[in-house]
Amino acid sequence: MAGSIHIHDGMRVGQKIGQLDWGLIVLLAVVGCVGITALYSAAGGHLAPWAARQIVHFMLGGTAMLIIALTDIKWWHRLAYPLYAAGLVLLVVVWAFGTKGMGAQRWINIGFFQLQPSELMKIAVIMALARYFHAAGGRESRRILFLIPPALMILLPVGLVMLQPDLGTAMMITLGGAGMFFIGGAPIWLFIGGTAAAVAAAPVAWHFMHDYQRQRVRIFLHPESDPLGAGYHITQSKIALGSGGVNGRGFLHGTQSHLNFLPEKQTDFIFTLWCEEWGLIGGFVLMGLFALIMVYCGWIASRCRHDFGRLLAFGLMMNFSLYCFVNVAMVMGFIPVVGVPLPLVSYGGTAVLSILAGFGLIMSCHIHRDAKLPRM
Amino acid sequence: MKRDIDSGQVFTRRAFVIGALQTGLLTVLGSRLAWLSVVQGSRYRVLAEKNRINMRLLAPARGEILDRNGTPLAVNAQNFRAILIPEQTDDLAAALSRLQKLIPITQRDIQRVMKQAQKSASYAPLEVKENLTWDEVSLIEVNLPDLPGISVDEGQIRQYPLKDATAHLVGYVGAVNKSELDEDSDQLLSLPNFAVGKSGLEKTYEDQLRGTAGAAQDEVNVVGRVVRELKRDTGVPGKALQLTIDAQLQKYMQDRLGQEKSASGVVMDALTGAVYALSSSPGFDPNNFTRGLTPEMWEAMSDDPALPMNNKAVGGLYPPGSCFKMVTAAAGLETGVITENTTQFCPGYFQLGNATFHCWKHEGHGTVGILDAITRSCDVFFYKMAVDIGVDRIAKYANLFGYGQKTGIELPEEKSGLIPTAAWKKNYTGESWQPGETVVTAIGQGYNQVTPLQLAVMSARLVSGRMVSPRLVSSVGGVAVIPDKWPALAVRPRTLAVIREGMNRVCNTQGGTAFAARITDARFLMGGKTGSAQVKHMTRAERAAHQKNEELPWNLRDQALFTSFAPVYNPRYACAVVVEHGMHGGSAAAPIARDILFMTQQRNPAGIEFPDVTTKEG
Numbered sequence: 001m002a003g004s005i006h007i008h009d010g011m012r013v014g015q016k017i018g019q020l021d022w023g024l025i026v027l028l029a030v031v032g033c034v035g036i037t038a039l040y041s042a043a044g045g046h047l048a049p050w051a052a053r054q055i056v057h058f059m060l061g062g063t064a065m066l067i068i069a070l071t072d073i074k075w076w077h078r079l080a081y082p083l084y085a086a087g088l089v090l091l092v093v094v095w096a097f098g099t100k101g102m103g104a105q106r107w108i109n110i111g112f113f114q115l116q117p118s119e120l121m122k123i124a125v126i127m128a129l130a131r132y133f134h135a136a137g138g139r140e141s142r143r144i145l146f147l148i149p150p151a152l153m154i155l156l157p158v159g160l161v162m163l164q165p166d167l168g169t170a171m172m173i174t175l176g177g178a179g180m181f182f183i184g185g186a187p188i189w190l191f192i193g194g195t196a197a198a199v200a201a202a203p204v205a206w207h208f209m210h211d212y213q214r215q216r217v218r219i220f221l222h223p224e225s226d227p228l229g230a231g232y233h234i235t236q237s238k239i240a241l242g243s244g245g246v247n248g249r250g251f252l253h254g255t256q257s258h259l260n261f262l263p264e265k266q267t268d269f270i271f272t273l274w275c276e277e278w279g280l281i282g283g284f285v286l287m288g289l290f291a292l293i294m295v296y297c298g299w300i301a302s303r304c305r306h307d308f309g310r311l312l313a314f315g316l317m318m319n320f321s322l323y324c325f326v327n328v329a330m331v332m333g334f335i336p337v338v339g340v341p342l343p344l345v346s347y348g349g350t351a352v353l354s355i356l357a358g359f360g361l362i363m364s365c366h367i368h369r370d371a372k373l374p375r376m
Numbered sequence: 377m378k379r380d381i382d383s384g385q386v387f388t389r390r391a392f393v394i395g396a397l398q399t400g401l402l403t404v405l406g407s408r409l410a411w412l413s414v415v416q417g418s419r420y421r422v423l424a425e426k427n428r429i430n431m432r433l434l435a436p437a438r439g440e441i442l443d444r445n446g447t448p449l450a451v452n453a454q455n456f457r458a459i460l461i462p463e464q465t466d467d468l469a470a471a472l473s474r475l476q477k478l479i480p481i482t483q484r485d486i487q488r489v490m491k492q493a494q495k496s497a498s499y500a501p502l503e504v505k506e507n508l509t510w511d512e513v514s515l516i517e518v519n520l521p522d523l524p525g526i527s528v529d530e531g532q533i534r535q536y537p538l539k540d541a542t543a544h545l546v547g548y549v550g551a552v553n554k555s556e557l558d559e560d561s562d563q564l565l566s567l568p569n570f571a572v573g574k575s576g577l578e579k580t581y582e583d584q585l586r587g588t589a590g591a592a593q594d595e596v597n598v599v600g601r602v603v604r605e606l607k608r609d610t611g612v613p614g615k616a617l618q619l620t621i622d623a624q625l626q627k628y629m630q631d632r633l634g635q636e637k638s639a640s641g642v643v644m645d646a647l648t649g650a651v652y653a654l655s656s657s658p659g660f661d662p663n664n665f666t667r668g669l670t671p672e673m674w675e676a677m678s679d680d681p682a683l684p685m686n687n688k689a690v691g692g693l694y695p696p697g698s699c700f701k702m703v704t705a706a707a708g709l710e711t712g713v714i715t716e717n718t719t720q721f722c723p724g725y726f727q728l729g730n731a732t733f734h735c736w737k738h739e740g741h742g743t744v745g746i747l748d749a750i751t752r753s754c755d756v757f758f759y760k761m762a763v764d765i766g767v768d769r770i771a772k773y774a775n776l777f778g779y780g781q782k783t784g785i786e787l788p789e790e791k792s793g794l795i796p797t798a799a800w801k802k803n804y805t806g807e808s809w810q811p812g813e814t815v816v817t818a819i820g821q822g823y824n825q826v827t828p829l830q831l832a833v834m835s836a837r838l839v840s841g842r843m844v845s846p847r848l849v850s851s852v853g854g855v856a857v858i859p860d861k862w863p864a865l866a867v868r869p870r871t872l873a874v875i876r877e878g879m880n881r882v883c884n885t886q887g888g889t890a891f892a893a894r895i896t897d898a899r900f901l902m903g904g905k906t907g908s909a910q911v912k913h914m915t916r917a918e919r920a921a922h923q924k925n926e927e928l929p930w931n932l933r934d935q936a937l938f939t940s941f942a943p944v945y946n947p948r949y950a951c952a953v954v955v956e957h958g959m960h961g962g963s964a965a966a967p968i969a970r971d972i973l974f975m976t977q978q979r980n981p982a983g984i985e986f987p988d989v990t991t992k993e994g
Contacts, residue, residue: 185386242412242420255428259597280413291402310387325401332408
């Protein structure tokens with residue numbers, strides 16, 4: 001039946017709604033509420049400027065998520081490459097005409113909305129790779145020649161993102177892509193070799209880094225050496241996390257965040273703010289919620305009967321967990337400050353929208369787990 | 377189909393690897409969080425508190441100084457200051473000139489504020505002007521809406537209600553100087569506008585008056601701006617001093633002394649040592665020091681030959697002149713060189729070897745005993761016995777009566793004076809003591825130097841027979857500090873009685889040197905001794921010319937001294953007055969002492985009973 005485009009959905013909308021993953025939706029809503037609570041506190045007990053707008057982000061993102069979830073998976077399979085191509089074009093556009101901000105060129109200003117193509121690209125790369133490995137059906141993924149096109153699929157956007165320059169996002173796309181290679185069945189030696197190559201390439205990368213990027217790495221290695229300068233962020237974040245103790249300082253009583261000792265408390269360091277006020281218990285609850293979401297998504301992927309859905313759901317879940325781990329490790333001083341937000345919790349319209357869109361795709365994989373997709 | 381199963385198997389295997397990896401990462405991150413918040417939690421909590429809490433010192437209220445009846449002598453008054461907070465105004469210069477239209481501000485102050493504003497944070501308040509008057513405060517308050525960034529705040533300033541009357545006694549406070557900052561580790565000294573005692577009791581009791589610093593804990597944000605006050609410990613206010621001084625008497629004495637160009641005096645309790653009034657004239661207004669002295673004021677005070685800044689009552693040194701004769705008399709009677717019946721003939725001079733020593737009375741006193749010698753202040757009687765007593769024995773009795781050493785009054789300005797001995801001279805000049813020097817020492821000339829306070833102490837000891845020392849402070853923070861009983865003076869009561877009788881006659885018998893200045897009210901009769909001491913050694917030619925004191929320039933005229941007690945038959949109050957270059961103790965110093973003792977007995981701070989006088993007055 002290869003090459004046949006005969007895919008009949010056969011499900012009515014009502015049936016689909018019944019198939020929605022309400023458990024996952026509740027988990028996402030709870031984490032969203034944690035984020036909104038933290039943003040309310042970050043503003044000193046006010047809905048403005050962050051909490052209220054984050055609620056709007058979640059309502060918009062949630063709607064998008066449901067629409068995406070109810071849309072037939074065959075459309076997402078078909079749109080995988082076109083979306084990827086559109087993402088690439090946008091990256092070229094942003095490189096050529098984008099708005100500068102924070103020393104990097106990341107946004108396209110389209111009047112009322114700030115579009116950040118790299119956010120879209122994170123999902124598009126995973127969709128494209130899922131479709132590619134789906135077409136291969138597993139066996140061919142051990143052939144090197146077969147792996148060259150997907151490698152390019154990763155390297156093209158990574159190169160464009162690095163031109164912005166946005167090292168953090170570039171690395172996240174690379175790691176997300178590598179994860180797709182791994183579950184897509186690429187040979188193990190490739191990963192061992194890749195890791196070795198990355199280590200060997202580190203000095204070369206150092207050579208090409210911008211000063212502020214090098215500074216971040218230096219500070220990561222010796223944070224206390226520069227307590228009032230750039231190492232300040234990590235030191236203050238650790239103070240906030242530690243001072244929370246087991247029970248926390250109490251809601252709205254985190255001194256580090258309220259007195260602005262904590263930088264970027266509404267975005268990158270929101271986990272710190274949460275733990276300062278809710279303590280180890282709050283931190284574990286939030287980490288537990290993330291773990292449950294990951295397990296849930298893993299379960300969805302395992303139930304899917306087609307490679308595209310399996311790869312897509314698991315790939316998106318890996319991407320989500322990657323963001324969680326990198327953000328939390330960063331605020332704890334494990335890795336350098338890279339500017340990665342905590343998914344679903346950090347403030348940000350584009351981020352919430354793209355994360356929830358990703359979960360929409362995962363749910364679509366679940367609703368349409370029995371769909372028959374062409375191997376192409 | 378087989379391919380699908382294959383890919384599914386690979387997927388499942390690898391998904392488990394990823395899951396295991398995620399579990400591992402989650403465990404690591406969870407442990408890290410537990411490590412930070414549980415194991416290191418308390419350390420980080422301390423760091424977080426350090427981050428946010430800023431300690432601010434609060435100056436405690438300085439202890440007040442009150443007289444014996446609770447009349448305030450030094451208090452803390454409100455000090456209104458005009459404050460400018462730069463961040464609340466967009467144009468600093470404009471804000472200052474708007475304020476200048478309302479209250480006078482010097483160009484120097486404006487420049488100082490502009491300079492400070494550049495150095496300090498924009499939220500830090502700057503003092504534009506202090507010691508605002510009520511009118512100025514209300515002018516600013518009314519116009520506040522038009523004065524963005526300007527506000528009035530209230531501090532404390534030391535005030536001395538009696539002004540010059542207590543200037544020397546109570547002293548004054550002033551800004552901390554560098555050596556005080558180096559010697560005293562109290563953090564309070566580093567506070568701006570903090571003042572410490574500079575003289576008088578303010579200086580002596582600095583530690584008790586100051587109190588203990590309080591502290592406010594402010595919560596500050598990352599740029600140091602105060603968000604709110606967390607805790608306030610007001611500290612311990614300084615202890616109040618209650619003095620033995622009678623404010624009314626003190627004021628009276630200051631005014632009375634002020635009738636002379638330069639004078640000082642003390643009146644004290646002969647039994648307890650409590651000082652009822654102690655002052656030095658001219659005085660100065662200590663409030664000028666706390667408010668800031670103008671250079672003109674300072675110059676006027678430093679150029680005044682009457683030394684208004686000096687407390688002459690404890691720090692002025694004078695030859696005691698004839699006031700010293702009580703010491704010589706006591707030494708003569710106690711050593712047995714004379715008895716109360718011994719008489720001498722005074723021809724108006726005394727010959728010792730080749731040297732001639734004149735009596736103040738050129739024509740001589742004729743035959744005199746000890747009582748007459750005191751009453752009429754015959755020098756020759758004392759010249760003669762001094763040679764037999766010897767200088768060292770005279771010095772011993774001088775010391776017994778309080779000379780030659782500090783009396784221990786609580787004033788840093790006190791001087792010990794000088795009572796010479798043979799050893800002292802050998803040590804000081806390298807030369808041996810000459811018998812002729814003993815002769816002049818006996819009448820309080822030569823090397824002798826005493827303070828007015830010591831003169832009063834001598835009278836107090838003569839009449840009480842006790843080693844009384846003067847005390848100004850009766851209680852510190854409500855705890856009494858005056859010793860109730862002084863040890864007995866090692867002089868026979870009979871000796872003291874004879875000398876007292878001599879002093880009675882000085883005032884109360886015709887021919888006594890202070891008869892003209894006696895108290896006529898029979899209840900309040902006083903006894904005393906005049907002294908007129910040469911400042912300048914008279915040459916033979918001058919003596920021959922009988923150069924009159926009045927013809928000399930002021931600063932070369934004789935010092936006028938008087939030491940006294942009252943009431944004469946049951947003495948309780950001892951008083952001494954020195955009028956600088958007043959020429960005659962009897963005419964310059966004695967009338968002042970009379971007035972002071974009269975007033976003292978009327979006010980009667982010791983609460984003694986006076987004899988019910990029904991007999992007619994002479």
